[in-house]
Amino acid sequence: GTERMRELSGTIYRGAMAFLNKEYQVMVVYAVIAAAILALVVGHQTAVAFMGGAFFSALAGNVGMRVATKSNARTATAAKRSIGKGLTVGFSSGAVMGMCVVGLGILGVSIFYYLFGDPRIIVGFGFGASSIALFARVGGGIYTKSADMGADLVGKVEARIPEDDPRNPAVIADNVGDNVGDVAGMGADLFESYVGSIIAAMVIGFTGVTVGGVVLGQTDAVVLPMLLAAVGIFCSIVATFFVRTKRGAGIKTLHAALNKGVFGSAILIAVASFFLIWFFVGVVEIFWAMLAGLVAGILIGLSAEYYTENRFSPVQSIAISSQTGPATNIISGLSVGMLSTMIPIIAVIGAISFAYYITLPNGLYGIAIAAVGMLSTLGMTLATDTYGPVADNAAGIAE
Structure with a gap:
């Protein structure tokens, strides 16, 4: 990019890293104190796992933040040539974040399972990841919204100048807030969910599992969630190559390209998981539980798209309500927001119920596998999510 673009990108990078470094300084103090308490109350192995979870979560956020803030000017420059080029550069940076989160997640769980051999100890790893997610998601989210509202109030309301002027x-x-909240914060949050689902399935499998009249070996039941997660990572990497556009592509084409990657990863994961489960444990009921979670995740994504896309009626109805003033706008927005929770709730309840009954008498293991299935596309979906703030920053730099 131009000298001015590089200057703006560098300013955003320094601001984002300054916030992240300050946040991590507070996190380190908390993590050390919490680990010391765990060592005294539970055991030193759990404390070590806790520190490992905190470290891997922070590392994922740090790497993602660095890549995202280094890619905004490149994305703006690529978009000068074509929208498709801008998508490729922006999405590639998002893919780094997505694959970093899932890769470090499964790597951390695998390392501590190899070291200790007891999934109950690895619960500390999930606890450490949750602690970092609390700071990164909440702290980053507060900064993001305060900066966003402050910029809009000063610019649009007081000075009467456009957004990103x-x-x-x-x-x-x-x-800076876009990166702090939507890259580092979201990455830590989803890292915690990802490793939490895997660890939960491993702990339940460690207690002994019988599904469909077949008694699973303890090692098989513990290792299977990690293998499913690994399959998800591989399929997500393959699906990133689906996100391509032809020359002269428009906005709708870009959106379709992103959806192609998400749906492609889901289909690949479903097929690969079937063969993995069939040859590894030979119990098809576990596959149906995993598929229930995968389908629920896709339905939740489609629901979110329907309620937030301006080409669908919910957003259009809010826009129409805005014509009569801010009061009707707020009422309409709240009602649509509340209504938007219905499909995700039904999808989650349906997946839990189906997974539980299909895997009786150990229905809890089925629910845990469904959770792993729901998050198996995380590498691809997080890549798409991270592409958002990168593109937003690129638009700000271009402005």
Whole structure:
């Protein structure tokens, strides 16, 4: 990019890393104190696992933040040539974050399972990841929204200048906030969910599992969730190559390309998981439980798209309500937001119920496998999510 673009990108990078470093300083103090308490109350192995979970979660957020903040100017430059080029560069940076989160997640769980051989100790790893997620998601989210609202209030309301206008100094804080909340914060949050689902399935499998009249070996029941997660990573990597567009592509084509990657990864994971489960344990009921979670995850994504896309009626109804003033806008927005929770709730309840009954008498193991299935596409979906703030920053730099 131009010298000015590199200057703006560097400013955003320094601001984001300054926030992250300050946040991590607080996290380290908390993590050390919490680990010391765990060592005294539970055991030193759990404390070590806790520190490992905190480290891997922080590392994933740090790597993702660095890549995202280094890619915004490149994305803006690529978009000058074509929208498709901009998508390729922006999505590639998001893919680094997505694969980093799932890769470090399964790597950390595998390392501590190899070291200790007891999934109950690895619960500490999930606890450590949750602790970092609390700081990163909540702290980053507060910063993100405060910077966003502050920039809009100063720019749009007081100075009457457009969004992302370079004359508004708060725009830099807004762009920093996009990375803090939607890259590092979201990455830590989903890292915790990802490793939590795997560890839960491993712990339940460690107690002994019988599904469909077949008694699973303890090692098989413990290792299977990690193998399913590994299959998900591999299929997500393959699916990133589906996110391509032809020359002259428009906005709708870009959206279709992203959906192609998400749906492609889900199909690949479903097929690969069937063969893995069939040849590894030979119990097809476990596959149906995993598929229930996978389908529920796709339905939740489609529901979110329906309620937030401007080409669908929910957003259009809010826009129409805005014509009569802010009061009707708020009421309409709240009602649509509340209604949007219905499909995700039904999808989760349906997946839990189906997975439980299909894997009786050990229905809890089925629910845990369904959770692993729901998050098996995380590498691809997180890549798509991270592409958002990168593109947003690129638009701000271009402005």
